[in-house]
Amino acid sequence: MHAAVVCWGIGEAWKVEEIQVEPPKASEVRVKMLYASLCHTDILISKGHPIPLFPRVLGHEGVGVVESIGEEGGDIKEGDMVIPTFVSECQECENCVSGKTNMCLKYPLSFTGLMPDGTSRMSAKGQKLHHVFSCSTWSEYMVVNVNYLVKLPPTMITSGSFPLPHASFLSCGFSTGFGAPWKEAKLEKGSTVAVIGLGAVGLGVCIYLAYMFFLLGQLVLLASYLINIL
Ligand SMILES: [Zn+2]
Ligand SMILES: [Zn+2]
Numbered sequence: 001m002h003a004a005v006v007c008w009g010i011g012e013a014w015k016v017e018e019i020q021v022e023p024p025k026a027s028e029v030r031v032k033m034l035y036a037s038l039c040h041t042d043i044l045i046s047k048g049h050p051i052p053l054f055p056r057v058l059g060h061e062g063v064g065v066v067e068s069i070g071e072e073g074g075d076i077k078e079g080d081m082v083i084p085t086f087v088s089e090c091q092e093c094e095n096c097v098s099g100k101t102n103m104c105l106k107y108p109l110s111f112t113g114l115m116p117d118g119t120s121r122m123s124a125k126g127q128k129l130h131h132v133f134s135c136s137t138w139s140e141y142m143v144v145n146v147n148y149l150v151k152l153p154p155t156m157i158t159s160g161s162f163p164l165p166h167a168s169f170l171s172c173g174f175s176t177g178f179g180a181p182w183k184e185a186k187l188e189k190g191s192t193v194a195v196i197g198l199g200a201v202g203l204g205v206c207i208y209l210a211y212m213f214f215l216l217g218q219l220v221l222l223a224s225y226l227i228n229i230l
Contacts, residue, residue, distance in 0.1 A: 004139035062137030177204020
C-alpha cells in the first residue's frame, strides 16, 4: 500500500489515502516519486474539468526513479531518473515529422485517465483510480506507459547542475511557457512581448526570451496579474 492524494468527486476535498499500485505490464514502468509540484490544472481537474473522472489521483508534474519495468520497457532501466510527459513523440507520424507540431497521432494527450489499454494500475477501497492525463505524480508510486516518460541525463544529475526538485516543473509549467514563444508565437528578434503572470509558465517564457534572444532589456511590458479563474 502506498500513500497518494485522491479526489473522490467534483469539488471534494483532497484526501491522502492508502492505495494499491500494481506492477507494470508490458510497455509500462513503475516509478517511485521523489518530487512533485502543483499546477493549476490539478485544481481544474479536481473540479471536473475538462472531463469529470473520479476517483482520481492528482498531480502531473514530478520527478521519480524507475523502480520496475515491464518486459517491453525499451531503453528505460531500473534506477533511471524520469519525468512524465503528457504528449509523447513517436517521431514517425505525420505530425511528428512535420516540424510544426508535436501533437503526436500515435501517443496523443490522454483524456481517459487510464492506461492506453483502458485499464488502471491504481485502486483504493475496491475502486479503480484515474490518472491526470498519463500519470499521477502525487503518489508514492505510479505506473506510466514507457512512451510517456522522459529520461533525465545522468550527467546533469551527478554534476549537480540540475536540481531534481526544480526538474519537476519541466513536466508541465516550465515547458509550457518555454514552448509558447518558441513553437506557438514564433517570436523573432525585436518582437515586443507581454508576459502576463510570472508563475512557472510565465518564467518559462522569460527564460526562453533571455536564452534565445537576450531580449529581456527590450521587454516593454512585464506584468504579473493574478488571474483567478476558479
Ligand atoms: Zn508521432
Ligand atoms: Zn500542468
